[in-house]
Amino acid sequence: MKKPTAHRLRRRYVNLEHPLVLLRFEDxxxxxxxxxxxxxxxxxxxxTIKIIAIYDPTSAERQVLDSRRAEAFDPA
Structure with missing residues (x-):
């Protein structure tokens, strides 16, 4: 019996609105x-990838904008 394999996807994200965005992965x-x-x-x-906005890099304050599955991002 074969082990299930995880399929790797090549995706991209473009930040047009916020000064700095952080993509945080499950690992x-x-x-x-x-x-x-x-x-x-x-x-x-x-x-699942969290999209987090950072408005002031010197502050610990961050705002979670969205949480998306890898398939929801645009292909690279």
């Missing part, structure tokens, strides 16, 4: 995307 790693830029990343099918 704990984070990708920072500054305003006006986009980043491509690998994620597994079914993985």
């Amino acid at each position: 704990g790693h984070e990708i920072r995307v500054t305003k006006g830029q986009g980043k491509a990343f690998d994620a597994y099918a079914g993985e």
